Amino acid sequence: LIFLLSEAMASDVHKKIKAAFKAFDYEANNTVDVREIGTIVFSLGCFPSQADLHDFIAQVEEDHTGFIHLEKFLPVMTNVLLEKRFPPIPEDKLLQAFEVLDKEKKGYLEQEELTKYMMQEGEVFTQEEMDEMLTALTDQKDNVIYYKDVIDELIIDNDI
């Protein structure tokens, strides 16, 4: 897909992508470890599924070296952004999702409940991801996850 862009627009998109890429380019040689690609893609505002990510990586990886070059990454990522291929999830859908999981309509989730879903359903979490999520989202006093409040936090931070 080819888009006709104003120079400024293209340049801006490129700069955004390059900045995100560079943050993980430890050797300053325009390569990043393939394991960081997910973080980079997410941080550019995209919501790929794990399958999407695998496909994406296949497109940009250098023959299973474990490294990704900016040269290959830039055009593919540019298209992803311009096509809005992995659009963000609107906030209200997120709230709905929590409410679906909150079967008893308590207004909160127990730690065990959330753990069960996150680690057994969908694109399951690793133990590490689960631990971090619990630490971040659990209310210290009541030991439960008040998902409505939590969403506010997650959303506000994303704007930075």
Added chain:
Amino acid sequence: MGCGTSAVVTETQVKRVEEAEGTCEPVRNPSPALTMKAAVLIQRWYRRYMAHLEMRRRYTWNIFQSIEYAGEQDQLQLSSFFSFMLDNFTQLNGNGPDLISQLLDPVLDPWLGRETCFSCIPVPDSYTGPRLTFPLSVSDTNALLNAFKEQQTLHAKYLLQLLCETKKLLRQMPNIVHLSTSYTKDITICGDLHGRLDDLLLIFYKNGLPSAETPYVFNGDFVDRGKKSIEVVVLLFAYFLLYPDYMHLNRGNHEDHIMNLRYGFTKEVMQKYKTHGREILQLFQDVFSLLPLATVIDGKILIVHGGISDQTDLDFLNSVERHKVKSALRLPRQSFEPLDLGQSYRQTKRLRSTDGSRPNSSRNQKTPNQRRRHCQLTHQDSAASCSSSSSSSSSSSTLCSPRSPSSLSPRPCPSSPSIHFTVNSLQVPFLDSLSSLSPPSPPQYEREWKQIVDILWSDPKNQDGCYPNTFRGGGCYFGPDVTQRLMLQHGLQLLIRSHECKQEGYELCHGGRVITIFSASNYYEEGSNRGAYIKMGKDLIPRFYQYQVGRGTRKLTLTQRVRVAESSALKALKEQLFTHRSELMAAFKEFDHNNTGCVSVSEWAQVLESVLRLDLPWRTLRPHLVRLTAEGAVEYESCFEDMGSGTQLAQVTPNLAETLFRYRTDIEIIFNIIDKDHSGLISIEEFRQTWRLFSAHLGVDINNQAIDDLARSIDFNKDGSIDFTEFLEAFRVVHKLDKYQHQSRRDSNTERL
């Protein structure tokens, strides 16, 4: 958040979900498909949130590292200034060798070799701290541990005695210490501590005190930056004296009196030991230079503080007289070799970040320092040595011996690029009488010195090759091929080094053949990184143990940790902007022809990059630093809005003010040195002379009248003396908006540490 409200909400939600999903099942029993969809949504959202956080963590880390290394390059500025001062400013008060020559010039030091008369020092009955008896016993080390936990200070008498004993013992040690796992249990290897007593105590608590069962190797950088350097180093030396076979210490690049001047150890000693500070520092200098340079375990594991270079030769290293290199930043005095500065400038590559040839404010001009070094040539000399009449700033810095050239062989070009900063710190005194010159030394001295510098300052990189570490201004970057070669050459299998802060406390590279181990947790800021240590048994397989010292009892979430660290990093970054204000404004104005007060984001980023020379993602950081207009242009002056200076001084022009801000730490150090009686006061004349020198050295254009006016104006009591603490207070950057903006929203919900 009562059930009542949520029930109402749920009704609406049910309808919405039904519409969205096209199903008529009530949400009370969501289908497995729906549950899965919900889970996926949440997981995806959370992963994205974490990615953002990780990104912020990375940026914050980059900021800290960039500023830190930029600071280290400033260090070379300071050391070259000291050389300059020494060369041109023999004595500040004319009464015999003063602190500067004492500290910087051990050759001239009249106290060299003198045994400190610590037995003469009385200890008052009111002193409740440890009273050490030598040889030390376990009760002494326990007493020290307890005393330091109780915030007590060891009395100068015992400190001096401890240092003397340590010096004696260290003299007997070789440059490279060999250990074996056959006779000991697991060996524990720790990295940089940087004066963090809490981390050391935590390690001792988790791992055990040093003993026959628990041998230790501490890999340098015990002092500087942290507030308890003395306590840390006293404990390490005490255990070393107690168990010389089980406690091993390597020298780090901060075991160096010039680094200590800048990074806090000297200040800490002077503050805690007002009467005997100088003697103590002198002894520390000797002890540091006597620390072994490397440790080898079972002939297979090499432990050094920084790294290696392609010139590293362990046999040669073992033979050098290590104590002669008091500071890695200054070549031992005897060498008069002409150095081709031109070559090193040409070979200096611009790597990840700042160019090593900064920090002069007059960037492309030669400093008077360099210009002056050019002068003392005779015709014959110039033929032999000045081969480097090359580009721009370099030719003036060629150093030549005033002696006849026949004894000089033209210096061959080194096979590896010469270190850029070498020449700045090269010692060539301006001697009035040539007859007192000793014959020039062979390149041997420099070779020895370079071996040591490489060991203490180098960093591993993933690209093959070996090239000057311009980021730090010393040592090399060494690639996997260099590691491989050394391993083969000496039959080694692993290199353990420290020197670089790592977020997890340790990191592997070069295919697992190089391990970086760093033991100061929260190095930049609360929550910035973990510390770690290695345990290794007969199998020589390293096992890593991580920890993090925490001030609070509650575990910080990653979000909170990132916030705190980010806030701190941004503050430091803003200070950089503030102290370069006039340069930045001048550059902005070049883009802003119509004087609108605005430039584009690109232009803004470009200016920052070129003036500050910090390789950071400026566009991403922009929202934290400046405002945008409605049209998306940057109001470039808005970044200075929330910062100001401590107090106002009328006679200080903006140019002068900025210089003072920028070099505040260095100036403070110099004043502290001049202030021999630690009164906080120096004479006007001392101030004038120092300031004149400093600005001349920097190449900053400040006229004498301005200095005189300044001196007079800060003589608040009109008694001919200057309270420099008060003076410097004016040049401390104050942040008017001290809270990180976004945190205010969270404050009500979160407990902050």
